[in-house]
Structure formats: structure tokens, C-alpha cells
Amino acid sequence: MRNSDAGKGDVLLEMRGLRIEGQSEDQWNEIVHGVDVTLRRGEVLGLIGESGAGKSTIGIASMGFARPGCRITGGTILFDGMDLRAASDEQLRKLRGSRIAYVAQSAAAAFNPAHKLIDQYTEAPVQHGVKPKAEAEREAMELYRRLRLPDPESIGFRYPHQVSGGQLQRAMTAMAMACHPDLIIFDEPTTALDVTTQIEVLAAIKDVVEEFNTAAIYITHDLAVVAQMADRIMVLRYGDLIEEGNARGMLADPKETYTRQLLAVRSYRKEEAPPDESPVPLLEVRNVTASYGGQVIVLDDVSVKVGRGRTVAVVGESGSGKSTLARVITGLLPPSEGSVLFNGEELPASYKNRNRDQLRHAQMIYQMPDTALNPRQRIRDVIGRPLGFYLGLKGAEREKRTRELLQMIEMDPDEFIDRLPGELSGGQKQRICIARALAAEPELIICDEVTSALDQLVAEEILKLLQRLQDELGVTYLFITHDLATVRAISDEVVVMLEGKVVEQGGKADIFTPPHDPYTDLLLSSVPEMDPDWLDDLLADRAARKARGEKVMESADQ
Amino acid sequence: MAKILKMVAQRLALGFLTLFVVSLIIFLGVELLPGDLAEAILGQAATPETVAAFRREVGLDLPPHTRYLDWLGGMLQGDFGRSLANQREISGLIGVRFANTLFLAATAAVIAVPLAVSLGVLAALYRNTLFDRAINVVTLTAISFPEFFVGYILILFLAVQANIFPSISNVSADLGFWEHVYRVMLPALTLTLVVVAHMMRMTRAAIINLLASPYIEMAMLKGISRSRIIIHHALPNALAPIINVIVINLAYLVVGVVVVEVVFAYPGLGQYFVDSVIKRDFPVVQACCLIFAATYILLNLTADVLSILSNPRLMHPK
Numbered sequence: 001m002r003n004s005d006a007g008k009g010d011v012l013l014e015m016r017g018l019r020i021e022g023q024s025e026d027q028w029n030e031i032v033h034g035v036d037v038t039l040r041r042g043e044v045l046g047l048i049g050e051s052g053a054g055k056s057t058i059g060i061a062s063m064g065f066a067r068p069g070c071r072i073t074g075g076t077i078l079f080d081g082m083d084l085r086a087a088s089d090e091q092l093r094k095l096r097g098s099r100i101a102y103v104a105q106s107a108a109a110a111f112n113p114a115h116k117l118i119d120q121y122t123e124a125p126v127q128h129g130v131k132p133k134a135e136a137e138r139e140a141m142e143l144y145r146r147l148r149l150p151d152p153e154s155i156g157f158r159y160p161h162q163v164s165g166g167q168l169q170r171a172m173t174a175m176a177m178a179c180h181p182d183l184i185i186f187d188e189p190t191t192a193l194d195v196t197t198q199i200e201v202l203a204a205i206k207d208v209v210e211e212f213n214t215a216a217i218y219i220t221h222d223l224a225v226v227a228q229m230a231d232r233i234m235v236l237r238y239g240d241l242i243e244e245g246n247a248r249g250m251l252a253d254p255k256e257t258y259t260r261q262l263l264a265v266r267s268y269r270k271e272e273a274p275p276d277e278s279p280v281p282l283l284e285v286r287n288v289t290a291s292y293g294g295q296v297i298v299l300d301d302v303s304v305k306v307g308r309g310r311t312v313a314v315v316g317e318s319g320s321g322k323s324t325l326a327r328v329i330t331g332l333l334p335p336s337e338g339s340v341l342f343n344g345e346e347l348p349a350s351y352k353n354r355n356r357d358q359l360r361h362a363q364m365i366y367q368m369p370d371t372a373l374n375p376r377q378r379i380r381d382v383i384g385r386p387l388g389f390y391l392g393l394k395g396a397e398r399e400k401r402t403r404e405l406l407q408m409i410e411m412d413p414d415e416f417i418d419r420l421p422g423e424l425s426g427g428q429k430q431r432i433c434i435a436r437a438l439a440a441e442p443e444l445i446i447c448d449e450v451t452s453a454l455d456q457l458v459a460e461e462i463l464k465l466l467q468r469l470q471d472e473l474g475v476t477y478l479f480i481t482h483d484l485a486t487v488r489a490i491s492d493e494v495v496v497m498l499e500g501k502v503v504e505q506g507g508k509a510d511i512f513t514p515p516h517d518p519y520t521d522l523l524l525s526s527v528p529e530m531d532p533d534w535l536d537d538l539l540a541d542r543a544a545r546k547a548r549g550e551k552v553m554e555s556a557d558q
Numbered sequence: 559m560a561k562i563l564k565m566v567a568q569r570l571a572l573g574f575l576t577l578f579v580v581s582l583i584i585f586l587g588v589e590l591l592p593g594d595l596a597e598a599i600l601g602q603a604a605t606p607e608t609v610a611a612f613r614r615e616v617g618l619d620l621p622p623h624t625r626y627l628d629w630l631g632g633m634l635q636g637d638f639g640r641s642l643a644n645q646r647e648i649s650g651l652i653g654v655r656f657a658n659t660l661f662l663a664a665t666a667a668v669i670a671v672p673l674a675v676s677l678g679v680l681a682a683l684y685r686n687t688l689f690d691r692a693i694n695v696v697t698l699t700a701i702s703f704p705e706f707f708v709g710y711i712l713i714l715f716l717a718v719q720a721n722i723f724p725s726i727s728n729v730s731a732d733l734g735f736w737e738h739v740y741r742v743m744l745p746a747l748t749l750t751l752v753v754v755a756h757m758m759r760m761t762r763a764a765i766i767n768l769l770a771s772p773y774i775e776m777a778m779l780k781g782i783s784r785s786r787i788i789i790h791h792a793l794p795n796a797l798a799p800i801i802n803v804i805v806i807n808l809a810y811l812v813v814g815v816v817v818v819e820v821v822f823a824y825p826g827l828g829q830y831f832v833d834s835v836i837k838r839d840f841p842v843v844q845a846c847c848l849i850f851a852a853t854y855i856l857l858n859l860t861a862d863v864l865s866i867l868s869n870p871r872l873m874h875p876k
Contacts, residue, residue, distance in 0.1 A: 060779070063779060068770070092781075093781045093783065096778070096779050097779065097781035097782070102779040104776055106772060109771070110772045110773050110775075110776040111773060111776070112773040112776075112777070112791050112794075112795070113773070113795060113870060113871065114791075114794035114795050114870055115790075123780065123782065124781065127781070127782055159870045159871075161876070162875075162876050
């Protein structure tokens with residue numbers, strides 16, 4: 001248990017009145033407005049907030065580092081009595097990697113693709129003159145074993161691309177430990193991972209941090225994750241400190257509204273839609289098998305039924321084939337076997353052979369609104385184009401309908417109709433994508449991870465909007481996501497996919513109540529909860545079940 | 559490794575196909591040239607009888623496709639035909655000159671490539687400093703001048719005034735290696751000045767392009783020194799584009815040396831090529847063109863293979 005300040009050492013890091021500016025279009029704007037951070041030896045501090053909160057910027061400022069386009073303009077940074085703002089580049093360089101280490105969000109990007117893992121591990125100790133290469137290599141293998149990486153003796157001699165994402169993230173944690181630093185900055189280390197993989201990495205990080213009594217700053221946007229890791233939490237928003245306190249205390253009794261919002265973010269639940277009474281479902285995917293280039297089978301005999309006016313969530317981890325299912329339904333990837341029926345009528349396999357009406361009835365909304373919108377088209381054209389293409393609307397009629405659609409997605413037509421996508425926020429862009437899909441007046445909208453790239457509060461707004469639109473228009477959703485909280489919030493029915501197969505499907509209540517299929521169980525139990533003891537309890541429970549000889553399914557990415 | 563060999567074999571086959579197309583284009587191009595070859599060669603002696611006799615002798619009376627196939631067949635067996643100007647075997651005539659050209663290109667490459675890559679690395683390391691700008695200005699100036707001008711400037715300073723190197727690169731087969739190097743130094747330096755800018759700027763750009771990568775930031779946060787970050791972390795990942803530009807420039811050193819060889823009266827293939835065009839010695843022109851094309855294709859193949867060797871993803875598959 002690391003949840004009280006008692007027993008922690010003296011102050012290791014002290015930042016006072018930290019101010020940081022960021023450059024945008026030749027202008028410097030302050031993005032961190034005088035934040036104080038104090039960290040004791042062996043303590044884990046969680047920095048939490050949405051994007052733009054400045055948490056990552058503050059985190060690496062503790063290494064005396066500012067990313068290109070940022071600069072530290074005010075305040076003091078004292079690390080173990082040393083003033084980092086006054087230190088020379090050479091002094092800072094000697095500190096980084098040896099006494100303060102960094103673990104990045106995407107290990108796949110942060111490992112140099114040209115060098116083997118163990119060479120990257122030993123680089124810091126050798127370059128800083130802490131220990132010779134042979135000794136560092138021995139320690140690396142020891143740490144790899146401790147972090148439960150497979151083949152600890154040999155995994156280091158692989159290149160980053162030969163190792164899975166979850167393993168890389170653990171190898172990077174090992175790399176940060178190489179010089180036994182006093183402080184490690186964890187910058188969203190599990191955000192890019194699947195939930196079942198996240199558990200392993202969280203457990204590994206927690207384990208080594210405790211073992212070496214390393215102080216850590218743990219940066220994340222996920223309060224449930226930080227609850228497992230941190231002794232103390234600082235909630236940040238737009239570069240200001242909102243609330244700070246002991247982790248348990250804050251989770252039990254948040255003082256500020258914003259903190260409460262963050263805590264409540266996963267509590268949204270829709271009311272279940274009435275069951276579809278008609279004998280023929282709106283969409284039926286019948287025994288579909290599909291592959292890319294005839295080699296690797298991505299969908300294996302998948303059958304899914306989607307009732308009219310319902311929301312069916314397809315949930316699975318990366319590589320489960322859930323997005324491929326969407327590609328088959330829309331005709332982008334003709335299946336090698338099986339068929340797609342719409343209103344009981346078989347659709348041509350390829351979109352090229354579908355008529356305009358068949359195309360119109362199934363629309364898509366994508367994960368990344370940034371790339372799904374043409375940056376050179378104004379909102380008027382983005383929404384107006386399907387109106388003209390599918391419905392033949394022109395001139396004043398088209399303009400009128402475009403404005404109606406904007407009102408439907410709660411955006412003021414006068415303000416937004418002439419804007420370019422670049423002038424909108426992420427959430428607003430996703431709203432425009434929704435309006436574009438609605439413009440075709442479809443019966444089915446396929447939502448492919450539509451909230452994954454958004455901040456939690458914004459994502460919840462989008463979910464509520466989608467629900468309102470369904471209530472008003474009776475549109476049917478096929479909701480593809482990896483996030484079980486989203487599934488819980490919006491679905492009527494759930495399809496669980498693993499490695500191209502459907503492992504379980506049924507009503508939401510059925511899926512979320514035991515007994516489960518073993519994979520569904522793994523998936524459900526891996527979603528972090530706000531309870532600070534959740535991770536320890538879960539790991540203990542899994543270990544106990546294993547000890548009793550029960551079969552416990554484990555993440556594929558071990 | 560088997561995969562790489564297979565790829566090399568595929569590229570090689572494609573290269574031969576390209577070469578075949580090039581040979582067709584060369585032949586057709588020469589065929590379409592205005593004027594009559596026999597008349598041009600015979601000059602004053604061109605009476606209808608001598609022209610007819612000459613045409614028969616060199617086979618010009620045959621239809622074009624027969625001549626093309628004959629020529630191609632000969633090429634495949636290493637028989638380049640005979641020069642029209644002096645009736646000697648072309649392979650013998652070209653061999654010596656091609657060796658000379660390769661020697662010059664190699665000398666220039668040995669100077670230019672390490673120089674360009676080091677300057678590129680240094681420019682990336684000290685980017686936006688006075689040093690970086692100075693290198694850029696100097697190399698860009700050098701590339702902006704026509705080759706013959708650069709050649710004459712070098713002759714003026716290094717041959718005429720300082721008298722270090724000979725202004726005419728007169729070589730023969732009996733010269734020693736170092737003597738040969740000494741004599742080709744001026745054309746080699748000229749070529750160096752011409753090609754360094756391109757390679758150096760590519761090196762610099764390829765490295766700087768990577769400096770925003772997360773793994774470079776990671777290296778900085780590991781407290782790695784700047785020079786090690788550039789050389790150890792950025793350069794290995796920038797090799798593919800750099801290799802490609804280097805190879806294009808190497809190909810240029812072989813096939814683009816015509817002007818420089820003429821300026822320094824160096825008995826290389828380029829010089830011979832120009833002479834043969836003037837003399838309308840078309841079998842020689844065709845042979846030279848084909849050699850140039852083959853050089854390009856071979857060097858590009860080398861670039862592809864080296865790029866693969868520099869990429870751990872391809873070298874060490876999952």
C-alpha cells in the first residue's frame with residue numbers, strides 16, 4: 001500500500017510558480033500558469049487532466065526540458081537541491097537518464113528502430129559512465145525477468161519492431177530503470193495499449209517503482225489508472241492546478257466540480273431501446289469470412305444481426321477484426337465467403353456494385369475526425385455534398401437543410417457554416433462528421449471508435465448527442481469500440497470479438513452479468529476502476545484462481 | 559536472406575527488361591536521325607557506287623529490324639560490332655576508355671561521398687549556425703556554376719597559378735596508380751564540387767527530418783550528447799534517402815562526365831562518345847548509350863539493396 005505520506009523521504013523535487021509558454025503561429029502564449037509541484041523521495045504523484053491541461057509539459061519540465069516550441073519562462077525547479085533553471089546544458093544532460101528518467105507514451109515510437117533493445121538499455125549507463133556495458137546487460141536481463149517479459153535472456157537482442165506493444169512498454173520501463181534514477185516521469189505509458197495488456201504494464205511499473213523506492217510522476221488522462229498508481233494526485237486543467245490531495249481522499253471526496261466531472265465520466269447510461277419487433281433485422285451479416293490479400297484471415301465465419309433502432313456494440317482489442325467487419329459491411333472489403341443483408345436483401349459484395357440508395361443507407365463515422373474531413377472544404381460543402389449527391393438538393397434547399405443539420409448537432413449555423421475543419425476543436429469536428437453521416441438520411445450508421453481520440457468529457461457529450469439523435473430519428477448504430485465504458489454507456493446489444501471470431505453476443509445485461517465467456521471475463525475484469533485497491537485485488541484474485549488450478553485466460557500480448 | 563536474394567533477382571530481371579527497352583529507343587533514335595550515314599562517312603568520295611558499296615559492307619542495306627536483331631544478338635555475346643570510323647572492334651576501343659572513366663568517377667566519389675556526408679552531419683549538428691549557412695552557401699555556389707566553368711577556375715588557380723596539378727589529364731595504361739590519381743585530380747575535384755551540394759543537403763535534410771521523432775526526444779531525455787544523437791540515433795535511420803542520393807550522384811559521375819572530360823582532354827568514355835557523335839560513328843554511340851544505361855540501372859539496383867540492408871525491419875523480420 002502506498003497511500004500515505006508517512007514513511008516517505010525528504011523533498012526530492014520542488015517546482016515553484018512554474019510558467020511555460022508555447023508557440024503557435026509566431027506567438028508565445030502561456031500554457032502553464034504558475035503551478036507548484038512537490039515530490040518526496042519514493043513518492044508517486046499522479047498528474048491528471050484532459051489534453052491541453054499541460055500535464056505532460058509540466059512532467060518533462062521536471063527534467064529541465066521543454067519540447068521544441070515550448071519554453072520555461074518562470075518559476076524555480078529544484079531537484080535534490082540543484083536549480084535546474086540555472087544549470088548548464090551539460091549539467092542537465094548528465095542528470096537526464098541517470099538521475100531522472102522518462103517513459104514515453106508510445107514505446108513503439110520512442111525506441112530507436114535501428115538498434116536492439118538491450119543496446120538502447122545499456123546506452124544511458126555506459127554514456128553516463130555509471131557502469132560498464134557487460135554489467136548493464138546483466139542487469140537488463142534481470143529487470144526483464146522482473147517485469148515478466150518472455151525470454152528475458154534473449155528478448156533484449158531483438159529490434160523494437162520484433163516485440164509487441166505491451167512488451168515494448170515494459171522494456172522501456174526497464175530502460176528508464178537502467179541507472180537506478182531517483183525520479184521517473186511516466187508520460188501516459190499505457191494509453192496506447194489494450195486494456196488486457198494495460199494490466200500487465202501497470203502491475204510491472206508498480207512493482208519496480210516500489211522495489212527500487214523510486215519517486216515517480218505518473219501522467220495520464222485516466223483517473224481510474226492513476227488511482228492504482230499514485231500516492232497523491234494533482235488535477236490540472238488549461239495549465240492551472242484544480243485540486244491536489246492524497247489519492248484515496250480525493251477519490252472518496254472530490255472538492256472541485258471539475259474533479260467530480262472527471263470521476264463521474266463513466267457513469268452515463270442510456271435507456272435500453274425497445275426491441276425490434278419486425279421479423280427481418282435491418283442488417284444481417286451472415287457467415288462472413290474475409291482476409292487481406294487472401295493470406296491472413298481477419299474475419300472467420302462472423303454472423304451479426306442488428307435490429308432496427310437498436311445500438312449494437314462490437315467490442316474487441318486491436319487485431320480482433322472489428323474494423324474489418326465495418327469494411328465488409330460498407331463494401332470496402334468484399335468478403336471471401338458469406339453475405340451482408342440489408343432489410344433482408346443481399347447487398348453486392350463490393351461498394352462499386354451497390355446502387356446509390358444502397359450506399360446511402362449505411363454511413364460511417366470514423367475515429368479520427370481530423371483525417372476524415374477534407375481540410376480545404378468548408379463546413380457548408382462537407383455537409384452539403386452528401387445532400388446533393390444522395391438527395392439531389394440544390395441551392396437554397398440545400399443551404400436550408402445544411403443549417404438544420406448543424407442545429408441538430410447543436411452547432412450554431414451562422415457561426416460555423418463558413419468555417420474550415422482546422423478552425424474547429426476535436427469534438428466539434430466529430431459533430432460535423434456526424435452531421436455529414438446524417439445528411440444522407442441513412443438507416444444505419446457505423447461508428448468506428450468515434451470517441452477514442454477525444455477527451456473523456458467531450459466523448460461523453462458525443463455519446464449523448466448520438467443517443468438523442470437515435471431517440472429522435474430512430475437511426476440504428478453499429479458501434480465499434482475497444483472501450484468497455486463506452487459499450488456500457490451506449491449499447492443495447494454487445495458482440496465480443498477475438499482474433500476474427502465472435503466469442504459472445506447478446507443483450508447488454510446478459511453480457512455484463514456473469515457467467516461470461518472466459519475472454520469476455522478477461523476483458524471486463526481488465527477495465528480499471530476508480531477503487532485504488534482494484535489492481536492489487538484483481539492480481540491477487542487472478543493469482544489465487546491460478547493457484548487453485550482454474551484456467552485463467554491471459555492477454556495475448558504477454 | 560533468401561528474401562533479399564529473391565528481390566535482387568527480381569530487380570535484376572527488371573533491369574534487363576529496362577535495358578532492352580533502352581536499346582530499342584537508342585536504335586530507333588539513331589535510325590530516325592536525318593541524313594545518310596554512308597554519305598556522311600564517305601564525304602567527298604561519296605559517289606553512288608561507293609555509297610552503295612559501303613552500305614552493303616556495313617549492312618545498312620538490310621531492313622532495320624534485321625539490323626536491330628543482329629546488333630542486339632551481338633551485344634548479348636559481348637560483341638559491340640566495329641567502329642565505322644576505323645573498322646576496329648568497338649569493345650577494345652571502349653574498354654580502355656570506360657576503365658578511365660570509372661577511375662575518374664571512383665576518385666571523385668572517394669573524395670566527394672565522405673566529404674558530403676560529413677558536411678551534412680556537421681550541418682545538421684550545428685544547424686542554423688554560421689557554420690551551417692557557410693557550408694550551404696559554398697556548396698550551392700559550386701553547384702550553380704556550369705561544370706566547365708568550375709573546371710577552368712580550378713585550372714586557373716591550381717594548375718596555372720599554383721602549379722600543383724597538371725591542367726591536362728593525359729593518361730595512358732603504363733602509368734602507376736598514384737601518378738594516375740595525380741593526373742585526374744583536377745577533373746575529380748571539379749566533379750566533387752559539382753556533386754557535393756546535392757548529397758550534403760540530402761544528408762542534412764534527412765537527419766533534421768528525424769530530429770522531431772519521439773526516439774530522438776527519448777535519446778535527449780536519456781542525456782545522450784548531441785553528436786551521439788545525430789550520428790548514432792539519427793544517421794542510421796536516415797541512411798535510405800542518403801544512399802539513394804549518393805547513388806544517383808555516382809551514376810552522374812560515370813555518365814555525366816562528358817563536359818569535364820572534354821575540358822581536361824581526359825581519354826574517357828564521355829570524350830569518346832562526343833567524338834563519335836561528331837564522326838557519326840553510330841555503332842560506337844549506340845554502345846556508349848547502352849553502357850551508360852546499364853550503369854544507371856546497376857547503380858540503382860545497388861541503392862535498393864543497400865537501403866534494404868540499412869533497414870532492420872527488412873533485415874530482421876518478426
